[in-house]
Amino acid sequence: MALSREQMAQRVAQELRDGFYVNLGIGIPTLVANYVPEGMDVMLQSENGLLGMGAFPTEETLDADMINAGKQTVTAVAGASIFSSAESFAMIRGGHVDLTVLGAFEVDVNGNIASWMIPNKLVKGMGGAMDLVAGADNIIVTMTHASKSGESKLLSNCSLPLTGKGCIKKVLTDLAWLEIENGCFVLKERAPGVSIEEIKEKTAGELIVPDHVPEMTFA
Amino acid sequence: MALSREQMAQRVAQELRDGFYVNLGIGIPTLVANYVPEGMDVMLQSENGLLGMGAFPTEETLDADMINAGKQTVTAVAGASIFSSAESFAMIRGGHVDLTVLGAFEVDVNGNIASWMIPNKLVKGMGGAMDLVAGADNIIVTMTHASKSGESKLLSNCSLPLTGKGCIKKVLTDLAWLEIENGCFVLKERAPGVSIEEIKEKTAGELIVPDHVPEMTFA
């Protein structure tokens, strides 16, 4: 069965390592914070200028001057730092963030990503997404494997305007964990109960299926 | 008579304006701080990262962590700010400093300045001088009009490697106040008792002498 949003977040959380600085995008990526493994410390970077994002505030500690990149009110953990947008993107573009997780409309076999613009629809802007994908070495894209109408989002060539070129190596969809190697998607894991046939069918870009493709496991 | 170093500093100080942020180089420029007119406020920028340089410390307030760009121990005035070298040169190169005063070996009619390197002598480095002359709109060069052996330092073309190209408009020597306009030195003022003849003789670059060249006055 396809993964739920919560399960997708859980699977991504398995990629966290102790001491990682992590930037989580809006949507499913944000949920990853709820599944940091016991005893592991990660620090969340929010590109509006906060390293060490904490939980949402209480009614009492709500503060208009304390928000995250999604414009939600947040708190800071002990040991957090706060800085300007230029400093924040110096961190991001200088490659200092260990892991970036973000959503997308499409990803292709060359590691291109399209996530910000659908022609003939109103364009709201790329925000920090282009900086995040250009700056990070280690990026996980989270998205559904196919659109609601069944069209694959894992393509030979992105059809939408790009957010970044050749920068994606890891994709988690609701059906599979894939890595991009040598111009192909490599199927690394499948969602519990999802057949390789279904994944093949819903993957438009070239897909390599190793002999053994384990099911994902969740603690 | 040629101006003393103290008189040169005094004359430069007449160019200060209330509310000016000023960077003073090593040597005569440093002395300018002693002649800020009564009731006028200026703030001294030191390129190692201090805006609002104060007097030297006492034995009691001496602090190794509080130095100026000349590596002398200093204090900070009330309202000072302290920052990194990148921020300091952002101020300088972004044109935010109102007046820069520095010494030179040579200046020429095109506003070129040579102040850091004498070929075949050991080169110690340009420090912040190249940034200062490239970043400032308003620069005063202070130097003796001629070398000890009588050779003019006000040339048609600088003979020494440049510190900056086309950036100098005002020069105070021990003999005269000159401004550079349209590829010429224009004699604006002469030191008390110094003849126009002497200035002409010691100026190798083209010199324009207006009908009336007043003597400098000192309060």
Place this chain on the structure above:
Amino acid sequence: MAGFDKVVVSYEEAMSGLEDGMTIIAGGFGLCGIPENLIAEIKRRQTKGLTVVSNNCGVDGFGLGILLEDKQIKKMIASYVGENALFEQQLLNGELEVDLTPQGTLAEKMRAGGAGIPAFYTATGVGTPVAEGKETRSFHDREYLLEESITGDFAIVKGWKADRFGNVIYRHTAQNFNPLAATAGKITVVEVEEIVEVGELEPSQIHTPGIYVDRVIQGSFEKRIEKVTVRS
């Protein structure tokens, strides 16, 4: 003499000199740390044909959004817009021009503008619509885009505390683009919650040194929150 005293007492004085067709660089991220009273003064003045550089354009009825009501903005340079209906409408009508710029590039363009750096290279935007018409160049086997700096006729900034010399500190994440905007205005105006005595701010803890600041005004702020999120 006035010396370094930059305090003005009216918003009219704070924005004096603003003219039609000028470029304004504004601090703020969403509605956090926006110079809300300076924006209101720009509305009051009815200055037209403005180019506004800001990460966002406020919301309907608040922040930079209020400048849309009388069509004061000609062009917006931002990373994320369209949180308000009026913006969308004017954009579709062709009454408003938008230059979408990646957030990090926008921040760096402001910083570069203030620092006398006319242009820099960045990997951000290579191979995307942002790269159209821009030069690319390779360094160490990677492709980068040439981006030019931004400066403005005015910078409008929201600080927390300032002294009369214009030294400013920001509170929490209300810092965001504010210190960058502050460096990039020909005239930089900072509104703050509190004006403190000169010498009260620790020199090494000042976010914006007074050299960048031309005018300081104390205001009171609504500080509207875009998305109130609390835990139970």
Place this chain on the structure above:
Amino acid sequence: MAGFDKVVVSYEEAMSGLEDGMTIIAGGFGLCGIPENLIAEIKRRQTKGLTVVSNNCGVDGFGLGILLEDKQIKKMIASYVGENALFEQQLLNGELEVDLTPQGTLAEKMRAGGAGIPAFYTATGVGTPVAEGKETRSFHDREYLLEESITGDFAIVKGWKADRFGNVIYRHTAQNFNPLAATAGKITVVEVEEIVEVGELEPSQIHTPGIYVDRVIQGSFEKRIEKVTVRS
């Protein structure tokens, strides 16, 4: 788990991984704010063929000057050198290579290196020996020089206080190049006068966020003064 705890207890551990031929970026201006014990450890290790990026090269017998004694430095990138006789001698003998870089350009190169900006344009150095072999380009009718960023295998930094997460603040003008160096090292080592509790440093007042820092060590410092000047 270790999490974000970056404190090491020996200088040997602090500089572990340093190898012959590496590039080291060092904070400090003159003898102010220099990582004196980390430099001493580099001497103890006798690492050779180093490229050192620092505004100055210390003095005879102190600071980076001690690395000259055993000819550990192959190349120096600095804005002002030659405060020591040994430096001069090795330079004249051809045992030492020097790349003189304007101070502001040097600072910006470090910042750019840390910020993922491979190159930038600056007016500094146009028409001077610094421009030799470099591209120039015109923006808004002025000529600028293309300067590339600098990164290092190690950055060695002197802070005042740090917490275990590597958040650092600097004291007075001992800040100088230190926060820039801190961003530009593959491995950044910070030595401080005091390690404070996590949470003790106000988040918005941290000069170097811990994300840039790999190792923190507490030391004791001589803090030699180059030019003692006092008023009577």
